[in-house]
Structure formats: structure tokens, C-alpha cells
Amino acid sequence: MRIQDFDKIKAHVTFSRSIVRVFMEEGEFLVKFFRGEAFTGESILRTLEWRAFPNDNVLGDWKIEFWDIEGKSLEGVHHHLVHGSRVLFVPSPKNTNLSMVEKLIQECRDAQNKGAKCWVFFEGAHEYGDLFKKEGINLFKIGGNTRMNFPFIIEKEF
Amino acid sequence: MTGNFIKTHPGFLERGQAEQIISHFNSNNYPNSGEESDFLEMKEVLDQRVFEKVVDFLNTYKPLSIIENFETLGETLRFAQQCCFIYSGSFYRELQLACASLSTFDKILYSETKEPIVIKIGDEEQFVHKVDENGPRNMLDFLVIVQGDQININFRKQENIVKANPGELVIIPHLWTNEFTVESQDTAYIMLYRIAVDPSRYEIVDF
Numbered sequence: 001m002r003i004q005d006f007d008k009i010k011a012h013v014t015f016s017r018s019i020v021r022v023f024m025e026e027g028e029f030l031v032k033f034f035r036g037e038a039f040t041g042e043s044i045l046r047t048l049e050w051r052a053f054p055n056d057n058v059l060g061d062w063k064i065e066f067w068d069i070e071g072k073s074l075e076g077v078h079h080h081l082v083h084g085s086r087v088l089f090v091p092s093p094k095n096t097n098l099s100m101v102e103k104l105i106q107e108c109r110d111a112q113n114k115g116a117k118c119w120v121f122f123e124g125a126h127e128y129g130d131l132f133k134k135e136g137i138n139l140f141k142i143g144g145n146t147r148m149n150f151p152f153i154i155e156k157e158f
Numbered sequence: 159m160t161g162n163f164i165k166t167h168p169g170f171l172e173r174g175q176a177e178q179i180i181s182h183f184n185s186n187n188y189p190n191s192g193e194e195s196d197f198l199e200m201k202e203v204l205d206q207r208v209f210e211k212v213v214d215f216l217n218t219y220k221p222l223s224i225i226e227n228f229e230t231l232g233e234t235l236r237f238a239q240q241c242c243f244i245y246s247g248s249f250y251r252e253l254q255l256a257c258a259s260l261s262t263f264d265k266i267l268y269s270e271t272k273e274p275i276v277i278k279i280g281d282e283e284q285f286v287h288k289v290d291e292n293g294p295r296n297m298l299d300f301l302v303i304v305q306g307d308q309i310n311i312n313f314r315k316q317e318n319i320v321k322a323n324p325g326e327l328v329i330i331p332h333l334w335t336n337e338f339t340v341e342s343q344d345t346a347y348i349m350l351y352r353i354a355v356d357p358s359r360y361e362i363v364d365f
Contacts, residue, residue, distance in 0.1 A: 017230055090232045121235055123214060126206045140235070141202075142209035142242060142353075155232045 001149045003078035009066050011045075013080055016153035020062050020080070021052035030071050034063040044069050057156045059087060059111055080151060083115030090155040091122050101128050103158040108137050119150070163219050163331060164320060167211065170327035175200055176304045180347055183276045204274075208300050208351050211329060213238045215298065221331055222296060224357045237360055244274065245294060245354035274351045277340075279306070285340040285348070294354035299330040306346025312339045 003011045010026035022031050024045040033040040033053050043051040055062075062080040067073060089108065093100035100122075108118040119138045132139060178200050217234040220226050228234050279285050287299075303309055303326045311320045311328060314337050322328050330338070332355070340348060 016232055088232070090230075090235060092231075121210075121213070123210050125210070126203045129203065129206075139206060140209065140239060142205055142212065142238075142244065153232050155230055 001151055003064065005076040005078065009076045011066065013064060013078055015055060015080065015151060017155065018054055018057050019052040020055050021050055022064055023050040024048065028069055029075060030067040030069050032065040032067065036061055057154050059114065059152060059154065082111065082152065085116055085151040086119060086148065087111050087116040087152040087154065088119045088121065088150040090153065091120070091158045094157045097124060100158040105135055108135060112136065164334065165215060165329040166322065167327040168323065169325050171302055171304060171325040176325065179276060179304050179349060183278065183347065211300065211327065212242055212298065212353055215329055222355065222357060224360065240361065241356050241359045242353050245297070245352045274349050276347060276349050279340060279342050279346045279348065281345060287338050294356060296355040297332045297335045298353040298355065299335045300351035300353060301328040301330060302349040304347035304349055306342045306344055308343040309346055310341045312341065314338065
């Protein structure tokens with residue numbers, strides 16, 4: 001997704017495939033990654049370059065700072081916050097579908113407690129439609145919400 | 159690229175669902191509110207299951223060059239969500255077969271609907287399918303056999319016949335959808351989901 005200051009800084013941030021990735025569409029910046037408030041790493045990124053750090057599929061807030069390449073002036077900050085964001089879970093079963101769904105619902109509850117809106121997709125999800133509905137968890141439908149962005153995507157075994 | 163692969167799923171449609179579809183198809187009156195609610199709920203589940211199969215098919219066989227390098231199911235899901243939609247358009251038929259959309263409120267002409275299409279094939283009748291040349295280039299057809307025995311789906315250009323049973327879902331990849339016929343020894347009902355895929359809708363970074 002585009003960062004909050006996209007008008008000023010042409011960068012994108014994605015949280016998927018177990019990594020947080022920053023992609024520079026245009027420009028050059030010293031990009032600093034923070035997991036919560038903890039500094040994770042930094043890199044100078046130029047047009048069409050990207051850098052990523054592992055997120056371990058742990059849902060949490062990240063902060064991305066964009067400095068001039070000498071690191072003297074902070075040009076913009078992107079707060080990648082769970083609160084108010086859509087989170088998409090693409091689970092696969094470690095054992096049975098039933099045990100996967102139980103763990104998935106627990107993880108969705110944790111995400112909801114952090115203020116996230118949860119979506120799930122997996123083969124056979126419809127069989128648990130009533131359960132997901134009761135938990136306030138959304139299912140994907142063909143042709144619906146095609147431009148909806150998902151700042152957080154968790155794809156892992158449950 | 160493995161775009162010519164046909165996939166079948168026996169037992170996709172349950173008997174109760176088949177009865178609901180046929181009843182709805184043959185009903186001349188609008189269903190009462192209870193039936194309408196049940197029907198919509200059933201159809202929503204079917205749409206969801208078809209979408210799951212769309213994603214699975216794209217992820218497994220990667221029939222389009224744009225998704226060949228996708229590594230995760232999430233990437234394919236992102237693509238399918240943005241780029242796949244149920245397409246109606248017009249297509250050729252040889253006989254005046256009974257057709258209807260799965261819309262609850264109207265039985266409108268199938269050439270105008272964006273709903274899946276239900277087609278009734280009588281004894282000795284034949285449903286001939288040809289994609290409109292003005293339609294989308296990338297098409298996946300999802301054919302659900304609602305009722306009927308000894309159904310043959312004949313892909314003329316490939317000189318191949320696929321036999322299908324009641325309740326079975328037959329996924330026809332886009333290179334096979336150009337022309338096929340469906341024949342049945344007895345009265346049959348089939349439901350056709352035509353999934354168009356438009357890669358130009360794909361936005362890689364803003365999902």
C-alpha cells in the first residue's frame with residue numbers, strides 16, 4: 001500500500017510473506033525500520049529499489065522513517081498500525097481444518113482486540129461461514145471489494 | 159503454462175442445493191421471503207466455493223503469464239480478487255434452450271445477466287457454447303452439473319469428450335472455452351459460471 005505521505009514520498013509498504021517491505025517508486029531516502037519503537041535496520045533506497053525485514057508473521061505496529069540520504073533531516077514517517085487496519089489471514093492447516101479454524105479464530109480475536117478488522121480466505125472457508133460471521137470475521141467474495149487494501153497479510157500454517 | 163488442463167470436482171453440489179436450483183428455475187412465481195432467503199444463502203455459498211476453486215485453479219496451474227512467478231497463495235488471491243468477475247456477454251446456442259439467470263427476483267435473458275446461468279437441456283437436445291469474439295480474451299468456465307445422467311461435454315477443437323455426473327464441477331480453462339457442446343440422454347440442468355480474467359485490473363502494490 002502507499003505510505004501515508006505518498007504525495008511527498010513515492011514509497012509503498014507491504015506486510016506479507018513474513019516480511020515488511022518498503023519499495024521506492026521514485027526518489028532516494030535513508031529508510032529506517034522500527035518494529036514498534038525498536039530500531040530494526042536501515043537502508044538507502046533509490047528509485048525502484050526495495051528492502052525488507054522479517055516480521056515473523058507476528059501482527060504488530062511498524063514505523064518507517066524516511067530521512068535524506070545523509071541522515072540529517074527527517075522527511076516523513078509512515079505508521080503502519082494494526083488499529084483500524086484490515087488484516088487478511090490466508091491460513092493452511094498443520095493438521096486438520098478444524099484445529100486450524102480454532103487457532104485462526106483465536107488469532108483473529110487477538111487482532112480484533114488490537115482494533116483490526118479481520119478477513120480470511122482458505123479452501124472450505126464457507127463451511128465455517130456461520131462461525132466466522134458470529135466472530136465478526138469476513139470472507140472474500142468474487143468481484144467484491146476489488147480495490148480494498150490490506151495493510152497486513154498473514155499467510156502461515158495454523 | 160498449463161492452461162489446457164481440465165479439472166473436475168465430484169460432489170461439488172449437494173442434492174438439496176440441486177433441488178433448490180431446479181425449483182427456482184422452474185418457478186413462475188417469485189419465491190416467498192423464506193425461500194428467497196434460503197436461496198440467496200445457498201447461492202452465496204456456491205459463489206464463495208466457486209471463487210475458492212478459481213483461486214486454487216490459478217494457483218495450481220498458473221494459466222496466465224502474469225501469475226507464473228507468484229510464489230504464495232496470497233499473491234494469487236490478490237490477483238483473483240482484483241481481476242476475476244462473473245461474465246455474461248452473449249454466446250451462441252443452436253436450439254432455443256430454456257435458460258435463466260440465478261437472480262432471485264428476475265428471470266432475465268442470460269445474455270444480459272452477470273449471474274451464473276442455469277440451462278435446461280431436454281431429451282436429445284444439445285447445448286452449444288461459443289464465446290463471443292468481442293468478449294474477454296481470458297475466460298474460465300465453471301460448469302456445475304445440477305441434474306442429469308450420462309452427460310458428455312464435447313470439446314470440438316480439442317477432439318476430446320469429458321463425461322460428467324450430477325453434482326460434479328467441471329473447470330474448463332480458457333483455451334478450451336472457445337467451443338463446446340453439452341449433451342445428455344435425459345433431461346439435464348447445468349449451471350454455468352463464466353469467470354472472466356482481466357489482468358489489466360491488477361495493481362501489485364495496493365492490495
